[in-house]
Amino acid sequence: MSKYKVNLKINNIPVSVDEGTSILEAARTLNFTIPTLCHHDDLCVAGNCRVCVVEQKGNRVLPAACATPVSEGMEIMTNSLKVRQARKHVVELLLSEHNADCTKCFKNGSCELQDMSNDYRIGDHVFLDLVKDRERVKDISSPSIEKDDSKCIRCQRCVRTCADLQAVSALAVTHKGNEMKISTFLDKPMNDVVCTNCGQCINRCPTAALTERNYIDEVFDAIYDPKKFVVVQTAPATRVAIGEEFGMKPGTRVTGKMVTALRRLGFDKVLDTDFTADLTIMEEGTELLTRLKEALVEGKEVALPMLTSCSPGWIKFQEHLYPEFLDNLSTCKSPQQMFGPLAKTYYAEKVNKNPADMVVVSIMPCTAKKFEAERPEMRGSGYKDVDYVLTTRELGMMIHQAGIDFQKLEDERYDNILGESTGAAVIFGTTGGVMEAALRTAYEIVTGKEVPFTNLNIKPVRGMEGIKEASVKIKDVKPEWSFLEGVELNVAIAHGLANAKVVMDKIKDGSANYHFVEVMGCPSGCIGGGGQPMPTNMEIRKQRAAGIYEEDEGLTIRKSHENPEVQEIYQSFLHEPLGHRSHDLLHTHYVPRKRH
């Protein structure tokens, strides 16, 4: 931002802001909220919904506050009579094309258009009802995302999200005038196009035009079925975000309350995806070292850099856009999908349950996990490994429905086994976390010493920069790893698929020389996942990330290989990383998909 200051008055209060600031941002500095719909802090300016219009002295028309930069001497009124009337009309016009069946709507109570209509006490419909697509059947082809055009107000947040943050553009603006709509290629079902199911569009949709497929009733049915033994696993990123559903600050650590709430909802056992995150590190770390050995010692053709495989949106992105790099993806299943088959084999045996009677539910910050659980490869146990995937938001709804006062809950601990985890697993929830966890373990396997960073905090891989690069020099290795002596391990970390695309293009044209690349499909990683509480913006995601790192620092065990349950499962069941059983249960393969 330029250093030149611009002086203006907003509602007669003088203010001085940087040149280039929008009227909207300038008003925020004075604590005036101008309502917005198409505007989103993560996205470029669109200026198409017009609810943010303000009055400018000397200007005949009302400029849009989000799209108009401040200028010297400007006098702005954000709530004049003219503004109020115009704004009310804009909302009424939007409603005239919106299927306002609010009481039946999934977003009832969390809809930005509904809130606005409520704020302005919009009563009777002033304009003709012009909803075109009310009778049109919702697109429910995808197991992750539902699209209902009758709810769409064409703000295009989803289109900008899909293009600018995710570089996918599965959704685009099509047709024009009164026919204009948000559509896929040839209006095909969402499941048949390049959509990665990341759900970032859902996070930013102000109405219910894009929502997750919810499985709340199915899960309650399973809980109430006396024949079913229902176990639940919770992803790392959920524990620093679920509190937001109950009015708590983003990043508040509520792990213990979440466990209590799950138990009160009636889940038979409350277990932790963090356990399998630790297991992922054992498998993936070993896989990386094996690949390096094959490349450096045996001179084999090995696919390097190795790419992480925890993020199912990223996986589908690769399958569509870079199918020639599928061998580079780690064969490790994501922690969710490692948990499923272990629950229905190892765990079922330990607790003496028939896996056929077991139901595995996951609580995930992610909508793509719903798709992942449906993949035909994910039946390593002989059953569907993970039965239902709920987002953090859906869990919030269940807790509300059950009348549990979340804020007042006592902390409880996870059940074991499959409930023990480490700080390394917790940080899986944010960008750079998988890399840091992998380095903590791999470095120690190779050298017998802890990573050379203060307090195990590998700062260079942390933070919200889109693409991070780091090198770790490996020194004083154990004899069996002598080939790694002095090697500089080059790593890269990307979050958000647009950044991942930049990294992939560098790998493709040979301009990058990485050994290991971590990609999380969503901006800021899983804490910014498509299933996380709304709203989202960089500030909120930073607070959640801070919560994750606090959780890590607060745990006594912070390296995956030191997790006693992990050590136990290798001793009694899996025997060794990349072993025969691991191969059957914990590893997978990928399928090339159409680019278009």
Added chain:
Amino acid sequence: MTRIEEFVKEQAEKHGRDRNSLMPILQAVVQSERFLSEEAMVAVATELDLSTADVFGTATFYTFMDTFPRGKNIIRICKTITCHMKGKDAIVDTLEDMLKIKLGQTTTDGKFSLLQANCLGWCHKGPVMLINDEVYPEITPEKAVEVVSKYLKKG
């Protein structure tokens, strides 16, 4: 490589592969194929490294870029206000009657599609009818039948 893929590649070589080239390439395809098939749009998206939804979005913005096949002759009646006031409805009624189709439809023999168009820039001589690239200003129901009959005979 299919014929369309080759054609699109040639056009990409000619016009370039940046986003600005999307329009001239789409226009060339429409010129040659009369409409943008799914195959053609996929080929364009592949050549220019765009998403197909983007290509589809651009194509559907323009009235003269069809994304599905139309009749051999495309009749467009200007629907904007001047032509409307000068009686374009009567022209539409007459042609619907003559061709036994409704606006937006194509005759079963595939010879004619009857469509409306936004302003064609002939307000001073409305109502105006466009058949393929031929303009017919100051059209009356009788003249419309006469003109369309000529195309009917030409086949």
